[in-house]
Amino acid sequence: MTEDTREERIKYLINKYYAGTATLAESGELRSLLLQGDDREMIVAQLEELAMVAPEATHISDEQLDTVFDSIVSSRTRQLPVRRYMYGAAAAVLALVVAGSLYFFTRKHQPAQPQQVAVTEILPGHDGAVLTLANGKQVVLDNQADGVIAGNTDENISKKGGELIVDGDVHPNNTALNTLTTPRGRQFALTLPDGSKVWLNAASAIKFPAAFAQEERTVYLSGEGYFEIAKKTAANGKRIPFRVVVNQKSTIEVLGTHFNINAYEDEESIRTTLLEGAVKVSASANTVTLIPGQQAAVTADHITVDKHPDLEEATSWKNGLFVFNGRADLREVMRQLSRWYDVEIVFKGEVPDIAFTGEMQRNLNLQQVTKGLAAMGVNFKIEGRKIIIYP
Structure with missing residues (x-):
């Protein structure tokens, strides 16, 4: 081909797609051309030409073009901010990529894009927490050296990297409660006195004793935590139950x-997702028992069970990812970003109806993440540590 x-x-394919008349074969051909990257300048030229005659036409900036091509590449790559996009009712990856590319100058009935102000780079969250000991002393763990925590009278609580370790054998009768709190933008791990492990997500807290009582093990959680519970038996051979009191x-x-x-208090329900073993979820007079692969949602005193939840999405934060399965709307996505990047989210006017599918690494800075939002057609402005979302 000359x-x-x-x-x-290329011009023919772009115009056909924009007009909504491209066949599946033509859509596939266009996606292949976009992904190859050999015709970047030619494709940009055609997009610019289309922009000149499209409604509310504007020039495409270099930054917008970078976002467009980032979104194209990321549709098949896990290492970039967003792997797949879903906008509105569209389901085909190509439709989303191209729609995202053209969105900057074809969206109708849209106010002018708010001007971005110069912003300081906002880094992702990291390991860090505040330990409040039973005696009231507080210790910031972010820069705390490894070793026994000073002020811990029993000397059984120590820090190693991003983990707090409680030795329950030192003073087995001390059941006074300590509190581990992760502010927004922080996460931390905890080994309980029985050897059970807990991972705390951002904006969460767990109360735990220096040692568990012989007949039961109880902790108190708010926010989000992932648990791996050690099996323990009493002297009579009976298993010692483990209980998590939630909010x-x-x-x-x-x-x-x-x-x-x-x-989290700003979520609609308390969701417990079981990966291994068995748990009993209680709320008021209602109780359900989950088997692996199920999720219970507690709303007021009502419990519903989802027998086919997305386990990867529910536990992705522990594995360093945000994962969305097509049911996450813009409000839910922004709540997660708000906690991890410690930013305020403000919605001005009607909230855009956007569903998200794909995954994103939690080690990206906020500016990298917002490039993905821009490619989705999210209209926003960043002011300091505040993100304002417009219709």
């Missing part, structure tokens, strides 16, 4: 299992 013929073909609204009882609890 260069002139190739240029005509004083629900109790999760387990014997030995892996599960995740999402109990």
